[in-house]
Amino acid sequence: MALIVQKYGGSSVATAEKMKHVARRAAATAQAGNRVVVVVSAPGDMTDDLITRAREVTDQAPAREMDMLLAVGEQVSIALLSMALQALGCAATSLAGWQVRVLTEPVHTKARILDVDRGRMLDELNRGRIPVVAGFQGVTASGEVTTLGRGGSDTTAVALAAALGADFCEIYTDVTGVFTADPRIVPDARKLHRLTYDEMLEMASSGAVVLQTRAAEYAKQYEVPLHVRSTFHEEEGTIIMGARATIPEESMEPTRVVNAVTHDLSVTKLTVVDLPDIPGVAHRLFNQLAEAHVNVDMIVQTASRCRHADISFTTSRSDAHIAIEATQRVARELGAARVDAEEGVAKVSVVGAGMVSNPGVASTMFGALAAEQINIQMISTSEIKISCIVSVDEAQRAVRALHRAYNLQDDA
Numbered sequence: 001m002a003l004i005v006q007k008y009g010g011s012s013v014a015t016a017e018k019m020k021h022v023a024r025r026a027a028a029t030a031q032a033g034n035r036v037v038v039v040v041s042a043p044g045d046m047t048d049d050l051i052t053r054a055r056e057v058t059d060q061a062p063a064r065e066m067d068m069l070l071a072v073g074e075q076v077s078i079a080l081l082s083m084a085l086q087a088l089g090c091a092a093t094s095l096a097g098w099q100v101r102v103l104t105e106p107v108h109t110k111a112r113i114l115d116v117d118r119g120r121m122l123d124e125l126n127r128g129r130i131p132v133v134a135g136f137q138g139v140t141a142s143g144e145v146t147t148l149g150r151g152g153s154d155t156t157a158v159a160l161a162a163a164l165g166a167d168f169c170e171i172y173t174d175v176t177g178v179f180t181a182d183p184r185i186v187p188d189a190r191k192l193h194r195l196t197y198d199e200m201l202e203m204a205s206s207g208a209v210v211l212q213t214r215a216a217e218y219a220k221q222y223e224v225p226l227h228v229r230s231t232f233h234e235e236e237g238t239i240i241m242g243a244r245a246t247i248p249e250e251s252m253e254p255t256r257v258v259n260a261v262t263h264d265l266s267v268t269k270l271t272v273v274d275l276p277d278i279p280g281v282a283h284r285l286f287n288q289l290a291e292a293h294v295n296v297d298m299i300v301q302t303a304s305r306c307r308h309a310d311i312s313f314t315t316s317r318s319d320a321h322i323a324i325e326a327t328q329r330v331a332r333e334l335g336a337a338r339v340d341a342e343e344g345v346a347k348v349s350v351v352g353a354g355m356v357s358n359p360g361v362a363s364t365m366f367g368a369l370a371a372e373q374i375n376i377q378m379i380s381t382s383e384i385k386i387s388c389i390v391s392v393d394e395a396q397r398a399v400r401a402l403h404r405a406y407n408l409q410d411d412a
């Protein structure tokens with residue numbers, strides 16, 4: 001008998017029909033003799049709709065109240081899905097994050113999970129009931145409701161699977177697996193059958209929203225095997241587990257120079273112009289941003305001119321408001337000329353473990369973008385990833401051009 005955590009995303013429970021389909025799928029897994037825990041996201045666009053409703057009231061919604069509002073979406077799903085399961089004769093109990101006790105740090109709208117209490121879930125399982133747990137939400141030690149950042153139900157599922165020592169965590173979604181690029185943008189993208197945690201982590205952190213980055217991190221840390229697959233098709237999806245060294249070579253994707261192209265359209269670029277070029281300046285700036293819980297991604301400092309330099313960095317659009325405020329404060333204190341904020345930018349990246357030992361990968365990337373007349377605003381490189389900041393209007397064209405340039409549509 002296996003213990004399986006199944007997570008169903010928002011599009012999988014968007015209508016009553018889909019909700020009933022999910023109930024049948026979960027019930028069938030249980031009836032086949034498995035112990036099943038279900039995690040579910042808010043139906044359809046409900047999270048976006050709730051954000052819009054907050055904006056209609058104020059453009060500076062307090063983060064605590066935002067969490068109280070957004071946690072509603074997942075509670076709609078757990079109640080409806082438990083009803084659908086019970087209507088099939090399958091015992092089920094809906095559980096909010098605070099009822100399971102998904103304990104998080106006291107940070108609103110993007111809290112990290114600190115601990116998961118498996119007691120209540122085991123209790124339900126031992127009584128023959130399927131726990132249907134709200135994704136994306138947690139509770140602090142002092143009883144405040146928190147949420148885990150967009151896409152956070154993936155992380156709930158992996159954290160529950162880790163706490164329960166589950167055999168598998170299945171991520172059910174609206175695509176049949178993890179592809180060489182977002183299949184909505186690149187129609188001939190190829191499904192990747194096997195990925196290591198590190199490969200998935202690089203893809204997620206550079207924009208592949210099919211799995212939240214923290215879910216990939218958590219899965220790696222606790223060695224939770226993942227299966228990303230479609231809610232509506234039976235075919236096997238993408239299995240994510242282990243390090244390359246521990247998996248038989250024949251069952252892995254071949255190591256290519258570049259494995260995938262990813263993109264992130266919700267990037268904000270900030271530039272602090274004419275900072276004094278003296279020790280401690282970067283520390284002051286990024287320390288303030290860290291204290292404001294802003295995640296900073298790419299950072300570039302220009303060469304010094306007359307003992308002054310510019311620092312540009314990127315952050316996600318959801319952090320932009322706080323980042324601009326914190327940056328303007330430090331810029332004033334340090335005597336910088338001004339802060340420029342640009343929202344209409346995107347990050348496109350090429351990811352692949354074979355990159356480190358292959359010269360020419362960057363040149364192919366820059367060549368493909370040049371041929372499309374796409375201007376590169378910032379570049380960053382790591383051993384297995386190269387990212388470029390481009391205008392958001394050109395991002396999809398950039399992704400398609402890069403996918404072609406590395407022949408990712410073809411089997412190796």
Ligand code: ADP
Pocket residue numbers: 008009010011012041151172173174175177178179180181182183184207208209210211260
């Ligand atoms: P869910 O609501 O099930 O969590 P998401 O919208 O969060 O679904 O994630 C699934 C979406 O991720 C797909 O519809 C697809 O457009 C997008 N996506 C982006 N990059 C990739 C990729 N490399 N492979 C598969 N899907 C991707």
Ligand code: ASP
Pocket residue numbers: 009010041042047048073135136149150151152153154
């Ligand atoms: N409902 C949340 C969101 O839309 C969490 C999730 O879907 O994973 O971001």
Ligand code: MG
Pocket residue numbers: 009151154209210211212
């Ligand atoms: Mg998601």
